[in-house]
Structures are given as structure tokens and as C-alpha cells.
Amino acid sequence: MSMIEFRKVQKYYGKFHALKDIDLEIDKGETVVLIGPSGSGKSTLARSVNGLETIQSGQLIVNGRDIADKKTDINRIRTDVGMVFQHFNLYANKDVLENIMIAPRIVLKMNEDENKKNAMALLDQVGLADKAHNMPSQISGGQAQRVAIARSLAMKPRCMLFDEPTSALDPEMIDDVLGVIKYVTSQSDMTSLIVTHEMGFAQEVANRVIFMDDGQILEDDKTDVFFKNP
Numbered sequence: 001m002s003m004i005e006f007r008k009v010q011k012y013y014g015k016f017h018a019l020k021d022i023d024l025e026i027d028k029g030e031t032v033v034l035i036g037p038s039g040s041g042k043s044t045l046a047r048s049v050n051g052l053e054t055i056q057s058g059q060l061i062v063n064g065r066d067i068a069d070k071k072t073d074i075n076r077i078r079t080d081v082g083m084v085f086q087h088f089n090l091y092a093n094k095d096v097l098e099n100i101m102i103a104p105r106i107v108l109k110m111n112e113d114e115n116k117k118n119a120m121a122l123l124d125q126v127g128l129a130d131k132a133h134n135m136p137s138q139i140s141g142g143q144a145q146r147v148a149i150a151r152s153l154a155m156k157p158r159c160m161l162f163d164e165p166t167s168a169l170d171p172e173m174i175d176d177v178l179g180v181i182k183y184v185t186s187q188s189d190m191t192s193l194i195v196t197h198e199m200g201f202a203q204e205v206a207n208r209v210i211f212m213d214d215g216q217i218l219e220d221d222k223t224d225v226f227f228k229n230p
């Protein structure tokens with residue numbers, strides 16, 4: 001069963017052709033790493049999966065729903081598909097726990113006790129149970145990114161998109177965040193698409209690696225095959 005399916009997808013920014021005839025199918029449970037030079041369209045591809053970028057033609061089917069179809073409820077897709085960006089954008093005036101609890105409360109109407117229990121369990125999983133009542137300004141960038149991941153997971157997504165999740169971090173914080181992503185992607189029912197420049201990490205977590213250049217997919221291979229290529 002596919003979680004994400006691009007069929008002849010074209011994306012333009014004005015006259016600039018950012019995604020050129022993309023065909024791509026990602027099955028449920030896969031962990032796919034997307035690599036390629038800066039400006040090759042990786043972020044555009046990832047962002048189009050939850051409708052942050054609109055495509056101009058083709059079909060993009062996410063968990064059975066065509067994103068290009070105007071009848072599709074994009075909010076439903078964004079509930080199914082969590083996204084973690086380079087910059088974590090936590091709510092600065094709310095503590096860590098509250099940052100995680102907001103979306104489930106508002107969007108899922110989760111009851112307060114369950115929401116809190118769930119949020120604390122997630123904080124524990126990302127190694128930050130003791131930071132629940134810190135404000136975002138009182139934690140490091142790496143910790144904030146782990147909170148951002150917990151915040152996405154609180155919505156119980158079926159799929160996670162990571163767009164260069166460690167690129168903005170100080171080097172000593174990268175491994176902690178990659179460790180959390182590794183843990184998330186190891187959950188067998190989670191589908192993940194990860195844009196990253198961390199090749200060692202890619203080799204460890206991905207079952208498949210896609211190489212993009214100039215808006216096109218140039219390689220799409222099982223991880224072991226990809227890294228055997230010269």
C-alpha cells in the first residue's frame with residue numbers, strides 16, 4: 001500500500017520549473033532519504049506532500065487522497081502528515097509541554113488528561129521529560145528540535161516529513177536529534193521522508209535513497225545498492 005504517490009507532478013515557481021515530471025511511490029512503513037545539491041527541489045518535493053507548496057499538474061496522492069483535487073481537505077492531510085523543518089518555530093510564550101499539547105487539543109479535541117499523558121510520554125521518548133515546564137528560550141537548539149518532533153508526533157501522524165532537521169543545529173546537538181529521528185522511523189507503521197545531508201545517518205535509517213538534481217529524480221535505489229554505487 002502506498003502512502004505517497006507522485007504521478008507526473010510538475011511544480012513551477014513562476015517560470016522556474018522546480019519539479020519536473022516527478023513519478024514516485026513511497027509505501028507505508030518506508031523510510032526514504034532524499035538527497036541532492038542545494039536548489040535541486042528536495043524541499044519543494046517534501047513540502048508539496050502536505051500542501052505547503054501547490055503543484056501545477058499531475059496527481060499527488062497522500063494516504064489515498066489526491067492533494068491536487070480541490071475537494072480534498074488539506075487539513076485532514078496535515079493531520080496525517082507531520083512535518084519538521086530546519087527551524088523549529090516553537091511558540092515562544094508557551095512552555096515545552098504546552099507546545100506539544102496545543103494541536104491535539106484544538107485539532108483532535110483530545111481530552112486534557114489524555115493529551116497531557118500522551119505529551120509527557122513523548123517528551124520521555126525524546127529524552128526531555130525534565131524540560132516539560134521550561135520555556136523554549138531556556139532549552140538548546142537541539143532540545144527545541146526534539147520538542148518539535150514530539151509536537152508533530154502528538155498528532156499521531158501516519159507519515160513524517162523531515163526537511164533538513166539538523167542543518168541549523170550546532171554540531172554537538174546533531175546526534176541527539178538524529179537519534180530521535182532514528183527512533184521515530186523505526187516504528188514499523190510510520191512512513192518517513194527525510195531531506196538530509198547526513199550520509200552516515202541516511203545509510204543507517206533509510207531503506208531507500210533518492211537523489212535529486214535540477215528538479216528531477218536521477219536515482220532511486222535501495223540503500224545498500226545506493227551506497228555501493230561509485
Ligand code: ADP
Nearest residue numbers: 013016018036037038039040041042043044045
Ligand atoms: P532544495 O531543497 O533542494 O535546496 P528547494 O526545493 O528549496 O531546493 O528549491 C528548488 C528551487 O526552487 C531553487 O532554485 C529555489 O530557489 C526555487 N524556489 C524555492 N522556493 C521558491 C519560491 N517560493 N519562489 C521561487 N523560487 C523558489
Ligand code: ADP
Nearest residue numbers: 013016038039043044053085086087163164167
Ligand atoms: P530552505 O532553508 O528551505 O532551503 P530557503 O532559504 O531556500 O529555505 O527558502 C526560504 C523561503 O524562501 C521558502 O519559503 C522558499 O519557498 C522561499 N524561496 C526560496 N527560494 C526563493 C526564490 N528564488 N524566490 C522566492 N522565494 C524563494
